[in-house]
Amino acid sequence: MSAGAISLQQLVPTPAPPTALEAKLLRLVERIRNDDILAFEELYRLTRDDVARTLSHLMGRRSDLEDLIQETYLRLLKAVPNFRGESQFRTFLYRVCANVALMHQRWWRRRREDLVDEVPEQLSSDDPECAAQAAESARLVQKALQNLTAKKRIVFVYHELCGMGPEEIAKAVDCSYNTVRSRLFHARLEFTHALRELVEGKR
């Protein structure tokens, strides 16, 4: 099997999020654009869990996650007037998250020394065993992701953990479809390799 023998297939597109929620978010965005600041609160309430999860995937478990979430929403509020509705709002929101993550790239580079800053997972599942499994997996994934560069990590996280399609990611990170595909393929290889090293390195 070689790369030339098979043409690379299109990656599976992401299923669209519930349209009702998207429509509600778009209505709120419209209200914010009309200077209805209270709509911003509602938008925050509807999206905060998603933002927290995305940021934690992008930047690892951090003790200052609250500040990052706040910064994300501050940027979102400033950026909303520029939202033209050409993409889904979720894409727009993830773009802001990616920008916040990239802004903290300096920290990202120092991250390997800051592992003590890890924050334990919240026990969120109804089943403690599932929660334990999820926490263990999240820890492994975070460690493996540390080896990826910021841009690859963003693409990988958005596709593998947030369930976004490559077209949507391309809009969110403002690059071409081929760039996303390339980054994703490399990120997958590096992630598998890192995971393997992580496990085998201790043997």
Add this chain to the structure above:
Amino acid sequence: MKRHDESLLWQYSARELDPEATALVEHHLQECVDCREKLLDVRQARLVLQDAQTPHPKVEWAKVDQGISQIVEKGLERQAKASRNLWKWPLGFALVASAVAAVVLVAPKLEKVPAPVEVAVAAPVESIVGTEVETALGLSKVGVELSMAREGERLNAGEVLRTAVGGRGVMALPDGSRMRLAGGSQLALTRADADDVALTLERGRVGVSASHRQRRGFVVHTNGMSVRVVGTLFTVSQVAGVVEVVVAEGKVMVEPPEGRAMAVTAGERLRFERGQWKPLRGVASPSQIAELNELTAPPMLEAAGAPRAPAGGQLPKQVVGVGLATEPAQQQHEGLLPRKPSVARGQATVWPKGGLAVAESPAPQVPDEEVVQLEEKSSVWPSMGGGPTTYEPRVVKRSAAKAAVAAVPAEPIGAYQLEVETPAPKAEFGSWPKEKAAPAPAAQKWPEPQVPDAEPVAVAPSAPSAPMKIITPSVKAKGVVVVASKGEPLAQDLEAIFLQRAERGIERGICERSLLGLQEIAADPSRNERAEKARILRARCYDSRVRPDLSEIEYRRYLEIWPKGKFVDEARKAIIE
């Protein structure tokens, strides 16, 4: 296999290839052992990723909520300033235009006027009696015609006020008290005299900061009930016949339509529903706290340079936080990002008996019980008091497990007492704190995932945010198995559960996703027994997945590391077979 080819395996595993390419990969896999091994790695990586999607990161939402609230408040202030300036410009223009018109039109006629007419000037009025509107966002007067109330406007007794959804109105009453009407409310100024005030709340919520003046009475009527004021700071809300009274300072007497009157004192919340009183636990909701904050803050008109002296009265003192950390008022309007928790700034937390504090603290074991909580549902985040708020009573079975996971004790009065080592702050005029109030589970409207009661739960006590002693009750929790041993870090306890799950997974033939986690535990010699267990589980897992080659490797590794281990016989037997 080339580096690029491994990504095909990932695509194959993720079913991203078309049938033709899939067939080609499958054909290759039959021939290439190396690729089969790599495919196993890819599958395990994907399984780990699937599991990693689930967890919610641990976030101190109270901190973020406060930051967002401040952003919104600043936005509202900006809008309010803009609206104030908006009517000044046309007014100024109209005055100038009318003056010019008067000069142009009237001046030529003045020559024909034989003599100036003396105009009698009325003596200046000492003070205008009435209710003055301080803040009007979506505040309207309901009468024959619906008209918008404006800031600085005087309202007469008998007027009915209504706030739009998301709006609010703050008014200074003639007796020196102040009241705040939340969004989606309607209230009648039944009487509004300097020594007698009566308000009728038809729906929504009103917050009152009553002055300490001598007067005949101050009463809020709602749904057949009367809330009589004894000089205090409180809110009354009425939605669909359910009345809730929250008292922050002083005392009120509540007279239900039937039955005897009941005193509600500082730090208490009461709900009256279907003819019955139900004491509520937890702090006031963020919206109620926001209302009280606004009432204790200086009036906006004064800040804008228009000092207002209430007729004979004095503004009530700011209230020391009840059941919450106190914080100087000006700190709430400091920079938005980032902020430190108040505890980090050396603030004291006061936990009065009956009041409830919101802080992450070790949760004591308490008996299971059913608690009726008032769940607030609002179309907008109500920290600004906006939006119609509906209340849905729900019965929640509380247990020590939940209390520990929620990390916010909201326990009945007397269930256990909290002793504060740090003395209460001496500052008498602290503002009603916002920061600590948001995450109270009783008032929190966003459902947070919770751990079921009877399941074993791994809980590690987090560091308390304020130094305090917890006196645990004598009754032990029922049906709660805390896996965490004393002083053991959280990860270790999760590991114990993880190992249990992996063992069960082997029995069910679904252990593949645990392999990586088991390897990590097995490879750490400091984990001793758990490492041993993890190694043998890996061997068993491979065994159950019909991978004798990998299983043998694991058994051999086990025998190398633990030649006198608990599972030596099992390992030897497996290798011989």
